[in-house]
Amino acid sequence: MIKVSGLNQRYGGSQILWDVDMHIPEGSRTCIMGRNGVGKTTLLKCMMGMLPSASGSIHINGEDLSRSGIERRPNIGVGYVPQGRHIFGQLTVEENLKVSLNCLRQKNKGIPEEVFTYFPVLKEMLARRGGDLSGGQQQQLAIARALVLNPKVLILDEPNEGIQPNIVQLIRDVLLALNKEKNMTIVLVEQKLPFARAVGEQFQLMERGKVVASGPMENLDDKLIESYLQV
Numbered sequence: 001m002i003k004v005s006g007l008n009q010r011y012g013g014s015q016i017l018w019d020v021d022m023h024i025p026e027g028s029r030t031c032i033m034g035r036n037g038v039g040k041t042t043l044l045k046c047m048m049g050m051l052p053s054a055s056g057s058i059h060i061n062g063e064d065l066s067r068s069g070i071e072r073r074p075n076i077g078v079g080y081v082p083q084g085r086h087i088f089g090q091l092t093v094e095e096n097l098k099v100s101l102n103c104l105r106q107k108n109k110g111i112p113e114e115v116f117t118y119f120p121v122l123k124e125m126l127a128r129r130g131g132d133l134s135g136g137q138q139q140q141l142a143i144a145r146a147l148v149l150n151p152k153v154l155i156l157d158e159p160n161e162g163i164q165p166n167i168v169q170l171i172r173d174v175l176l177a178l179n180k181e182k183n184m185t186i187v188l189v190e191q192k193l194p195f196a197r198a199v200g201e202q203f204q205l206m207e208r209g210k211v212v213a214s215g216p217m218e219n220l221d222d223k224l225i226e227s228y229l230q231v
């Protein structure tokens with residue numbers, strides 16, 4: 001489903017990603033973990049075509065995306081929830097959701113009703129400006145905006161940052177339901193261990209731009225946690 005091979009990335013003179021290899025199977029739930037600044041967001045941005053890579057390759061759904069930009073991703077079923085949500089504050093909830101539809105080459109009629117079964121609060125707030133929502137509501141909107149595209153793969157960058165516990169639980173339940181009901185592949189950057197364990201069945205652990213360990217979540221033991229996650 002997602003295959004990253006020998007990926008290197010640099011910001012100017014400083015190299016951030018070093019020969020990253022990652023295989024994420026279809027229908028799996030994978031957490032990419034590691035301390036602050038190890039390159040998790042940079043890796044996601046490369047997967048999404050938001051940053052050019054210096055070398056290496058990225059294949060998603062069998063397509064070589066190594067040199068293509070972000071605009072190709074929605075059309076092959078890749079949804080993205082960026083760190084910090086990036087809601088359009090001046091647009092209404094409905095307009096925020098419709099912005100996604102414009103990314104599709106094949107124009108779609110409207111927002112799939114299904115999105116509101118996952119996040120009912122958004123239905124009540126369609127006319128409200130994105131900037132007037134609470135942090136938790138904005139995060140639901142950010143995820144819903146990706147779901148409007150009916151993706152096969154959902155990539156999320158720390159969706160729980162600054163979110164209250166009941167919404168964190170809702171997000172967990174929605175991610176598990178999407179994976180179970182739609183066989184959606186979930187790729188999640190997550191620093192909080194309980195959430196990572198609740199959602200992830202696989203982990204990829206990063207340190208200084210490299211993948212240092214990976215495998216089933218039950219293999220993420222105290223030694224790995226102490227070496228690569230504890231601050």
Ligand SMILES: Nc1ncnc2c1ncn2[C@@H]1O[C@H](COP(=O)(O)OP(=O)(O)OP(=O)(O)O)[C@@H](O)[C@H]1O
Nearest residue numbers: 011012016034035036037038039040041042043083
């Ligand atoms: N636009 C940029 N220009 C230069 N360096 C950058 C830029 N963005 C990120 N970096 C650097 O790249 C490194 C990796 O950052 P990245 O955001 O990918 O890490 P991260 O693991 O996602 O961290 P966090 O958990 O804090 O979000 C850091 O040292 C960061 O300072």
